[in-house]
Amino acid sequence: MPSITVSDASVTSVDTDVLVLPLLRGADGAPSVVPGEDAVTAAVAALSPSAGRGETHRLPAGDLTSAGSLLLVGLGAEELADVSDQDVRLAYGAAARSLAGVGSAAIALPGATAEQLAAAVEGAALGAYAFIAHKSEAAGAKPALGAISVLGDLAPAAVERAEILADAVAAVRDLVNTPPNLLYPAAFAERAQELAADLPLTVTVLDEEQLVAGGYGGIVGVGQGSARPPRLVKVEYAPAGAASSVALVGKGITFDTGGISLKPPAGMEEMTSDMAGAATVLGATLAAARLGLPVAVTTYLALAENMPGGGAQRPGDVVTMRNGRTVEVLNTDAEGRMVMADALVDAAAGEPDLVMDVATLTGAAVVALGQRTAAVMGTESARDEVLAASAATGEPFWPLPFPEELRPALDGLVADLRNMGAGRWGGALTAGVFLQEFVGDVPWAHLDIAGPAYADSPFGYMGKGATGMSMRTVLSVLEQRAGRA
Known part of the structure; x- marks a missing residue:
């Protein structure tokens, strides 16, 4: 920068x-x-x-x-x-x-x-x-x-804040723009450790054996088709006298082929950006630590590569999630919600004041809102916090509902849940309803940034490729809770 x-x-x-x-x-x-x-x-x-x-x-x-x-x-x-x-x-x-x-x-x-x-x-x-x-x-x-x-x-504080914001957004963009052969789950975990090294942050990395032992069936299942195994990275910022506690969860699919439910080849190269959610919450955590915000932040990066290898999970498989719920995998390309669900269980278990997750989760969100506006869903209070932060940063978000009629379609035939709803309608909402099953009663906001995370053409301060969109909004929520809006 x-x-x-x-x-x-x-x-x-x-x-x-x-x-x-x-x-x-x-x-x-x-x-x-x-x-x-x-x-x-x-x-x-x-x-x-x-x-x-x-x-x-x-x-x-x-x-x-x-x-x-x-x-x-x-x-x-x-x-x-x-x-x-x-x-x-x-x-x-x-x-x-x-x-x-x-x-x-x-x-x-x-x-x-x-x-x-x-x-x-x-x-x-x-x-x-x-x-x-x-x-x-x-x-x-x-x-x-x-x-x-x-x-x-x-004021010097305004200069410092601009530098910290730009540096954090650049870190997000760098991660997203890095080719998938160079940024796979283990490499992402190592990069997180490097970025956090000089800050008051504690980083814990769970490898594939620890994930199996810990019952993270969603993350393990998505990553089992790849020669590069999955990771779960936990980044903790625990300042003394914290006024609030927030848990962040990011989708970190370092490349998404769709798995056995293979995507069409056209445009698949952009699936290098399917880890933008994880990059976003990592960037916000780094910025919070550099700003010295009096807010405790616990961040989870759910990292996997979704490949159609010989060991890949199949449509029809049943996996047991971190909280013991079982899920029928109807479509292996609905993988983001699987890794996010496991991480959300851990995030909610800490009973924070707020849980926020960020993910390039659904093409349906792009169909609904286009390529520059992100979706926000969740509990009303949490959703309103995100919208207030969005207004402050100028990053456009739009609220979407959780219609009750979508939930029955997630009931499984041979398991508790299925990872897809019935039919194509309301896909972004159904994905959010699925995630809701793993959050419990904590205030929660789900940010689907599938459209604006990666750009085909430049606009304003964003060039082609990774945009870093939503990092400033997530950070603004933390600043609001710190009384520094």
């Missing part, structure tokens, strides 16, 4: 490669305006630059500034007061994303509120990301923007 500093230099005197300035629409069809910078406005008027949100225009600096060049970014409004914090994040994220290969940039937002300036820094830090670890020099890949200086009065 880029380094972030605060500068007292002016727009005209700043020494940087690129100066980023906002662009507002002119009133009544007039040319676009750079607020507070009449000279820049006059200089670019003849170019008629569009002020659509996130649209960027790279220009020579001329005599306007000491910076090497100018980058104007549209905010999509006529008045700065009409621009939301999320619009600012998206715009300045798009600006930073467009500056790949640039060493340094200064960002300014003349006339902004403290919240808007903090959002600009956060967006720029989130947008300054590139995953080029596996590209050779011949590919000409450009590294992310290297350094950001902020022109304005921004």
Whole structure:
């Protein structure tokens, strides 16, 4: 991630490669305006630059500034007061994303509120990301923007928070973008240990033998077709005087072929992202520890590779879950709920104040809500917490119900439950209803991020591939419980 500093230099005197300035629409069809910078406005008027949100225009600096060049970014409004914090994040994220290969940039937002300036820094830090670890020099890949200086009065705490957020989101993106031959369950567990090493976190890893002995039938069953066995990783953050306790559970299918119920080949390469839920809750835990939040967090990463090997579970198999319930496996591609259910049993057993799980769980959620909006289900109070956090971060979530009529379809023929409902309708809801069977009475929120976790095209501060979407929302819930909203 880029380094972030605060500068007292002016727009005209700043020494940087690129100066980023906002662009507002002119009133009544007039040319676009750079607020507070009449000279820049006059200089670019003849170019008629569009002020659509996130649209960027790279220009020579001329005599306007000491910076090497100018980058104007549209905010999509006529008045700065009409621009939301999320619009600012998206715009300045798009600006930073467009500056790949640039060493340094200064960002300014003349006339902004403290919240808007903090959002600009956060967006720029989130947008300054590139995953080029596996590209050779011949590919000409450009590294992310290297350094950001902020022109304005921004509190050190806001800078630190932006750095921590961007670093945690980058960790999530790196994990999701890592190819599945390099990030398998054991490798993910090792990476979690490495990321937690310098933080007040305790990491425990259960291997395949311990999972069998512990009765984690869902995780073991999903992973038994792979030459790379499953893992369950527990990450604990236990600050003194914690005001609340939260358990997080993440789906960590490091690659999902569908198993014996094999997926179609088209698009299967994107199933490298099926561990985005586990990456998300790990990132939120790392950020909570770095921020020193007075909230106890216990995080479970349910890790397996779903492969159609000779030892793979079959449709029709019956497995015994961590809590002793038995489940008929009707479809081996409904594997996420199986690994999540085992981990949810452990999460709920600790009787936390809140359980949140995050998963790229169902294609049905994408059908219902599209590729940028995630679903949230669960108990009403927990669901409302997530929605409040979503509003604060600008990450879009939409609440979905648990209709009572879906539950009978999960009754098994020869076992307690089946891992699929009857028919194709309400698939995202049925998956949530299945998970509900393993949570008990604790407040619980289920976040299905199947759509927005991985992107086919860039948008705002998110590039193609892993987005890190939902990490900031999960962290915001923890911050709310810490009294730091």
